[in-house]
Amino acid sequence: MTSPTEFLPATGPLAGLKVLELGQLIAGPFAAKTLADFGADVVKIEPLGSGDPLRKWRLLKDGTSVWWQVQSRNKRSLALDLKAAEAQAIVRQLAAEADVLIENFRPGAMEGWGLGPEELLALNPRLVMLRISGYGQTGPYRDKPGFGVVAEAMSGLRHLTAEPGRVPVRVGVSIGDTLASLHGVIGILMALQERQRSGQGQVIDVALYEAVFNCMESLLPEYSAFGAVRGPAGSALPGIAPSNAYRCADGGYALIAGNGDSIFKRLMHEMGRDDLGQDPALGDNAGRVARVAEIDAAIGAWTAQLTVDEVLAALDRASVPAGRIYTVADIAADPHYQARGMIEQVRLDDGSTLAVPGIIPKLSRTPGSHRRNAPLGIGQDTDAVLRDIGLSADQIQALKDRGIVAGEPT
16 A cells, blocks of 8 residues: 555656656646556646646545546656746756656647747757647647547547437546547657667657547448448447347346357357357358347347346356446456456555556556655645756745745755
8 A cells, every 4th residue: 555655666667767747637647647657757747826627626535636646646746837937947957858748738838838849859859749639739620629528529439429319428438538648658658669779759749539530440441431421329339249238137237248159159048049049140240230139139038037147147157248337336346356456545645545546557577556646735846856957945945936836845
């Protein structure tokens, strides 16, 4: 269990990597969090006074979002007024020594502060700069404000997340921001690998809508080849059968994926419907798709007689992929989550404990680690970070007196 005052030595495959995080909320900070989990030294720059708005999002504990403890673990907080020339000079000094800089401001904001790629790469040609924005750094939409929900709509995802004929619904989490973050991390790791050969850094341009669009599978080629506009299908998986959510006798739902040829036969046998399982016309996916309504009705009739637990037990015996729809309470109590280290307990400053998601991916030899809780104070590491780049105590205090930086002495 991690203590709030500990900052354990960096371990993991990215130990020694220096990362500078600018921006706020989800996309950029999630990418930096992922690097920090695997050993990177992440300095997070926050605005004076309020800090990152995520500190106040959703449910608060002692005035701070519990989400903050996930998004900002393993980071150090430096509070600066980025509109001040002296603060911009501090960022340039930090960037000159950094390996990676991550920002998710609207295009042009960094350039307006004299912190664009042209300036920063001139100072540090080895710098890898990740830029996440709604629509990317180029194109006719570059200057439009873009949040993850808009990206999900523009990518085609929101059109698919509904029951036919009903209002499209949100996925339920900020999937656009998270997918963009993960694409950004992939880009960073590729750029660092290339830097080993060339010695040169580069800019990674990630657009939220493009990250989601990249995960849209066959959507575009089906339209190109057949003029097919894929529509919402509720809980079903169009073109792949059977795969759906089926209501059970206790009112719950079982998700059943019986879409492999041999799996389908085992499913039908367990249901007592060998007439369908042995039907040659249903021996492949194309045949099953043509009769999906009949198959779904048969499965639904079977599950309606059993509880979710009974359905899942039967399908476990038959080696048919199936599962229940988990709530977070189910997740917290699940033994597999526990055994895989996906429910991690951390000790907060007030001595209480908080469950947070564990670290993935799981590396066998150099795993990630939770070395430090999220910085509670805005700019609580300001003094330490500025000392690292050579500022004296008097210089730091002078900057504080002028309202350019903030933070408690450390």
